[in-house]
Amino acid sequence: MNIYIYIEGAGDEDDIELLPRQRQGFRSGIISGKETTTGLRPGFRKFFQKLYDMAGENIHIFLVMCGSRGDAYEDFKTALESQPEAFNVLLIDAESPVNSTVTPWEHLRNRTEDHPWILDAVDFEDEQCHLMVQTMEAWFIADIDALREFYGKKFKEDKIQRGIKQLQNVEKVSKATLKVWLNAATRQTEKGKYHKTRHAPKLLELLDVDKVRKASPYCDRFFTTLTAKMGVSTNNPDER
Structure with a gap:
């Protein structure tokens, strides 16, 4: 098959x-x-x-x-x-x-x-x-540990964590909001602000599939x- x-x-x-x-x-x-x-x-x-x-x-x-x-x-x-x-x-x-x-x-x-x-x-x-x-980036915020591992010490997760707690579902986060959250969290990191073509391939590799499926x-x-x-x-x- x-x-x-x-x-x-x-x-x-x-x-x-x-x-x-x-x-x-x-x-x-x-x-x-x-x-x-x-x-x-x-x-x-x-x-x-x-x-x-x-x-x-x-x-x-x-x-x-x-x-x-x-x-x-x-x-x-x-x-x-x-x-x-x-x-x-x-x-x-x-x-x-x-x-x-x-x-x-x-x-x-x-x-x-x-x-x-x-x-x-x-x-x-x-x-x-x-x-x-609503977009692939929803999978990324479902695994904060993967984001933290990829972006390093200067990754600021507070806005993402507050937003998820408020909405209680990563699938309720709009495309525009996902962009705002990821940009804010990654702006000061050594890798720079979230960039889909440069960062997404590696982030997909780091994701814990069980965490993403649960969320x-x-x-x-x-x-x-x-x-x-x-x-x-x-x-x-x-x-x-």
């Missing part, structure tokens, strides 16, 4: 090779070898290590960084046609609060900011769409879905 995860975010030349079809003008704009454009795939690979460990020899997981959210969706749709025997998954930022009464697909279709590219997402399985709520229900949903899918494949040869 093959599992392909199409992720919103910066990639590199290896990701271009994994795309189900090579679109003209890879929109993530990655230039191989430049520090400021390091792809996110190694970070996600480390963060998803437990899934790889569970997969064993008979299940193969492929992570594909696709650039923009629209590109990720188009690559996911193409994969459904070009490799229907695989389990194809879309993983993108929610970008806004998610109502627990709607499915991830419905959430995306309800966002006028994502029109018109998402409007045809009507016949796909719910288990194939997963959200980083982020949608992250837990992702791991639970893939764990269940791999369990079915392992126990039933017809599902491979």
Whole structure:
């Protein structure tokens, strides 16, 4: 069984090779070898290590960084046609609060900011769409220890800690607020203010996945879905 995860975010030349079809003008704009454009795939690979460990020899997981959210969706749709025997998954930022009464697909279709590219997402399985709520940075504040380890002694976590205590859920923190909190916490550190392309890959590698799953229900949903899918494949040869 093959599992392909199409992720919103910066990639590199290896990701271009994994795309189900090579679109003209890879929109993530990655230039191989430049520090400021390091792809996110190694970070996600480390963060998803437990899934790889569970997969064993008979299940193969492929992570594909696709650039923009629209590109990720188009690559996911193409994969459904070009490799229907695989389990194809879309993983993108929610970008806004998610109502627990709607499915991830419905959430995306309800966002006028994502029109018109998402409007045809009507016949796909719910288990194939997963959200980083509200953005990937919510996973970072779920593990303050990882942030502290990466940024060092001058990391100021007070604003983040107060905010989490007030909201009681990292998934309620808006994209704009996450940026304010991370900028304030990291401004005086030796690594400088939080920078997504320079800092996020390493932060993903440092995260304690159990802490993030506990704090982020949608992250837990992702791991639970893939764990269940791999369990079915392992126990039933017809599902491979």
